[in-house]
Amino acid sequence: MSNTYPTGSAPCKAACPAHVPVQAYLRLARDGKYREALAMIKTENPFPAVCGRICNKRCESECTRGKIDDPVSIDAVKKFVADLDLKAEDRYVPEKTVQSVHGSFDEKIAIIGGGPAGLSAAYYLAQMGYKPTVFEKNPIPGGMMTYGIPSYKLEKDVIAAEIDIIKALGAEIKCGVEVGKDVTIDELKKQGYKAFYIAIGCQGGKRPGVKNDDAKGTAIAVEYLRHCFEHREDSFSGNVVVVGGGNVAIDCARNAHRLGAADVKMFCLESRDTMPASNEEILEAEEENVGINPSWGPKEVTVNDKGEVTGIIFKKCLRTIDPETGKFSPVYDENETVEIKADKIVFAIGQAIEWGNLLEGSKVKFWHGNYPVADKFTYETDDPDIFVGGDVFTGPRFVIDAIAAGHEAAESLHRHVRPDASMTIGRDRRNFTPLNKDDLTYPSYDTAGRQEAGMDESIDYKMSYKDAHLDLTEEQVKTETGRCLGCGASYVDPHKCIGCGLCTTKCEFDAIHLVRDNPKCTDMRVAEKKVGGLMGYSAKRAFKILGHLGSDEAKELKKKRIAYKKAHSDKG
Numbered sequence: 001m002s003n004t005y006p007t008g009s010a011p012c013k014a015a016c017p018a019h020v021p022v023q024a025y026l027r028l029a030r031d032g033k034y035r036e037a038l039a040m041i042k043t044e045n046p047f048p049a050v051c052g053r054i055c056n057k058r059c060e061s062e063c064t065r066g067k068i069d070d071p072v073s074i075d076a077v078k079k080f081v082a083d084l085d086l087k088a089e090d091r092y093v094p095e096k097t098v099q100s101v102h103g104s105f106d107e108k109i110a111i112i113g114g115g116p117a118g119l120s121a122a123y124y125l126a127q128m129g130y131k132p133t134v135f136e137k138n139p140i141p142g143g144m145m146t147y148g149i150p151s152y153k154l155e156k157d158v159i160a161a162e163i164d165i166i167k168a169l170g171a172e173i174k175c176g177v178e179v180g181k182d183v184t185i186d187e188l189k190k191q192g193y194k195a196f197y198i199a200i201g202c203q204g205g206k207r208p209g210v211k212n213d214d215a216k217g218t219a220i221a222v223e224y225l226r227h228c229f230e231h232r233e234d235s236f237s238g239n240v241v242v243v244g245g246g247n248v249a250i251d252c253a254r255n256a257h258r259l260g261a262a263d264v265k266m267f268c269l270e271s272r273d274t275m276p277a278s279n280e281e282i283l284e285a286e287e288e289n290v291g292i293n294p295s296w297g298p299k300e301v302t303v304n305d306k307g308e309v310t311g312i313i314f315k316k317c318l319r320t321i322d323p324e325t326g327k328f329s330p331v332y333d334e335n336e337t338v339e340i341k342a343d344k345i346v347f348a349i350g351q352a353i354e355w356g357n358l359l360e361g362s363k364v365k366f367w368h369g370n371y372p373v374a375d376k377f378t379y380e381t382d383d384p385d386i387f388v389g390g391d392v393f394t395g396p397r398f399v400i401d402a403i404a405a406g407h408e409a410a411e412s413l414h415r416h417v418r419p420d421a422s423m424t425i426g427r428d429r430r431n432f433t434p435l436n437k438d439d440l441t442y443p444s445y446d447t448a449g450r451q452e453a454g455m456d457e458s459i460d461y462k463m464s465y466k467d468a469h470l471d472l473t474e475e476q477v478k479t480e481t482g483r484c485l486g487c488g489a490s491y492v493d494p495h496k497c498i499g500c501g502l503c504t505t506k507c508e509f510d511a512i513h514l515v516r517d518n519p520k521c522t523d524m525r526v527a528e529k530k531v532g533g534l535m536g537y538s539a540k541r542a543f544k545i546l547g548h549l550g551s552d553e554a555k556e557l558k559k560k561r562i563a564y565k566k567a568h569s570d571k572g
Contacts, residue, residue, distance in 0.1 A: 008435025010487055011062035012074060017404040019430055020044045022059055022074055023486055024511055029077055030481035036509050037081045038092050045403055046123040047116060047162050049086055050145060052079025053154050053467070056247075056278060056398050064437050064487045070450035073472070073480050079453075080471045086161050093168050098129030105130045107417040110193045112179045112358070115143020116399045117199035117390025119166055120406025121413065126169035128414055133193075134171060137178035143201050145399060147226045150251055151465045152258070180358035185386070194385065194417045197409050198358070198372075199402070201391040202351035208243065212301035213347070217309030221248050221348035228255040232465060235260045238343025241312055242266045243298055246276035249348035253290045256346070258463055265291040265340060267298070269317045269330055288462045297332055301345060311341040351396045362386060371395065378412045378423045379405070387412055435487060446483050451476040 008014075012022040021040055028037035041048045055075055063071030085092050098104060109125060111118045114136030125132045140146050142159045167173065177183065185196060205220025207213040219227075221244065227234075240256040242249050245268025256264045266285070268275060272294045275282065286292060296314040304310050316336035322329040353370050363383040365373040372381055372388045379387040389405040391397060408430075415421040453470045455461055461468035472480065504512045 009432040011064055011434040011437060012059035012072075014432040014434035015058040015062040016044075017058070017398075017401045018044045018407065019404070019432055020059070023484065024509065025081065026072070026074070026077060026481045026484045027486075027511075028509060029081055029477055030484075033509075034081050034084050035092055038085050039094065040509055041078060041081065042092070042094055044407065045400070046120055046166065047145075047399070047403060048078050049082035049158050049162055050116075050154060051075070051400055051403075052082050053158070053469070054145075054149055055400050058400075062434065064440065064485050065483055067437055068442065068445065072483050073451055076451070076453055076472050077477055077480055080474075080477050083471050086158065091165060091168075093165055094127055096127055096129055096169070100129055103129070105417075107195070108133070108191070108193045109195045109197070109413050109417065110135060110179075110185075110188050111197045111199065113143065113199035113201060113390070113392070114138070114141035114173060114175070115199060115201045115390065115402060116145055117201070117392075117402035117406040117409070118143070118197065119163060120403045121197050121199065121389070121409045122171040122173075122406075123166045123169065124407050124410035125413060126166065126171040128410070130414070131170045131172065134173040135177045135179050135183075136173060136175045137181075139175050141173050141175060144203075144222075147229055148222065148248070148251070150225070150228065150255055152254070152461070152467055153251075155467050178356065180356045180360065184360070185358075186361065189385070195413045196386045197379075197413055198386060198388045198392060199390040199406065199409070200353070200355075200358070201402075202353050202396050204352035204354040205347065206350040206352055207347050208298045208349060210298050210300050212303050212307075212309075213298070215301055215303045215309050216307055217343060218301065218345045218347065221252050221346055222351060224252055224346045225255065228259065232259075236344070237262055239263045239341055240265070240344045240346065241340055241342040242346045242348055243312075244268055244346075244348030245270045245294065246348065247278060247281050248351075249346075250277045250281045250285050250290075252346045252348050254285055254288055256344070257288050257290060258465060261344075263291075264289070265293060267293045267296040267312075267314055267340075269295070269297050269320050271295050274320070296338065297330060299334075299337060302339070309342060309345055311339055312345055313337055313339045351391070353392055359386075364388075369395070377408075377429070379409050380412065380416075380423065385416075387416070437487070440485075440487060442485065445485060446479075448479050448483055450483070451480040 010023050013019055016022065021044070025037040025040040028034075028040060038048065045051060052075055057075050059074045060066075060071040063074065065072050105128070107130065109130055109132045111122050111132055111134045114134045118134055119141065122132045122134050134141065138147065141163055145154065145159050146156060163173070179185065179188070188196070203222060205222045207218075207220065225248070236256065236259045238261060240253070240261040240263070242253045242256070242264070245266070249266055249268065253264050253266050270276065272292070275294060282292060295317045297317045299313045299315040301309060302311045302313065314337060316333040318331045318333055320328060320330045355370070364381045364386055367373050372393060374381045374388050374393060379389045379393065381388055387409055389409040390402040393405070394401065411427065412423060415423050451472055453472045453476075456468045456470055459466050459468040499514070501514050504514055
């Protein structure tokens with residue numbers, strides 16, 4: 001099979017950074033094969049329950065069904081399937097695909113950072129037969145999933161349940177260990193570790209660089225969200241201003257609202273329709289009375305005689321992107337300003353890497369923004385044993401991006417510790433080209449509307465830290481999966497496929513079937529019945545030959561054969 005089909009892959013699969021086989025698990029869910037659907041998802045994503053709650057849904061943005069009415073609720077179906085497993089007594093733990101004759105690999109691999117990128121790498125390495133060790137400096141693993149995403153969007157027991165499967169596969173997670181401080185990479189090498197994957201994310205924040213931006217009463221988003229997680233019982237009654245327009249800024253604003261802030265306002269450079277935050281997040285924030293103020297940039301933080309925050313002055317932002325270069329280059333009207341009173345200001349305008357002494361003495365090089373230099377495909381750095389991935393390499397992105405990076409890193413780490421293995425030869429580059437949706441026709445399709453999960457009315461979702469979002473019902477799942485158009489193309493490479501049919505017997509999901517253009521030419525039989533099939537075929541062939549022996553055509557063919565033999569014997 002080929003990954004890049006001449007007619008294109010399904011847009012949902014191509015758009016997903018992890019390239020989760022969406023069509024496959026939707027079909028399995030439609031048929032009620034929920035565990036098989038989960039297994040299919042986990043071939044590319046070890047955190048389906050997490051992503052079912054907080055993914056930015058690029059698959060749905062590209063769903064072909066959206067050209068007809070509304071895209072398929074792909075994420076909601078994933079959440080339903082994953083939550084069934086979370087509630088099951090017998091959780092799904094994937095079988096290991098060990099390529100070693102010994103049943104496992106002994107090479108020690110260290111993963112530094114217990115966020116989605118590091119944990120995903122651990123998951124796939126453990127599935128390969130390794131016993132990777134994850135070093136996490138915080139007391140609880142999960143990275144920004146745990147410390148950065150509020151519980152009203154992602155309950156922490158959901159993260160813990162997904163991590164339990166990674167542990168069950170054989171990965172070890174050591175919390176409270178900061179590499180570079182409690183132990184160095186050189187010391188780990190002496191302990192026998194052969195490869196290192198650095199996936200520490202962007203745990204720091206940025207300030208705007210205006211007057212008094214570090215005054216008492218200001219905070220950066222990452223620190224603020226962590227404080228909200230660790231000290232949720234703290235209350236706050238003043239006015240809060242959040243600077244920023246992304247989902248992190250929305251999280252900060254909604255947290256402030258839940259902690260009791262009298263008034264919460266957001267100000268961002270972008271216009272309302274170009275805000276980085278998802279429209280769903282913005283609407284939920286507005287429902288909670290968060291004031292959204294687009295096209296404003298910070299000019300100065302005002303303080304009192306004690307150096308405490310009293311407010312902030314904003315200036316009008318006319319544009320954020322230079323139309324000629326396409327680069328971020330905000331232009332302001334310095335004369336149009338507005339002053340907002342505030343008791344607390346949270347800056348959610350970007351994140352930064354906090355390296356500490358982690359790479360001290362290493363050969364890793366850096367470029368703009370303190371990011372490490374590494375191969376974009378293999379994640380190799382200039383230090384032969386060190387790999388990087390996730391936000392620490394790409395800058396702040398989404399959880400699904402980190403998961404995809406962790407999966408790819410696992411392959412690189414595996415190849416690195418294998419003697420004489422190439423980092424690139426024979427490696428799937430996973431370049432998926434989406435089909436052209438404009439070329440599609442829709443002769444027939446299910447006319448059912450998009451199914452949406454409800455809210456738990458017993459929870460005050462505007463104030464509670466509990467997740468009030470319900471799952472789809474099983475009936476809704478059947479309806480929603482039936483809305484999938486199955487628009488991806490299947491392509492068999494005749495230079496690789498010989499039509500043996502062995503793949504149909506090996507696919508655990510029963511997803512491959514051979515359809516013969518001329519069924520009379522061949523017949524598929526199970527191994528136990530092959531003798532009978534061969535005997536029957538041999539008998540029919542014998543009778544056919546005997547039936548033609550007396551025909552004029554057979555007699556003429558016999559004469560030609562005798563003449564041919566005589567001619568060649570005369571030459572001899």
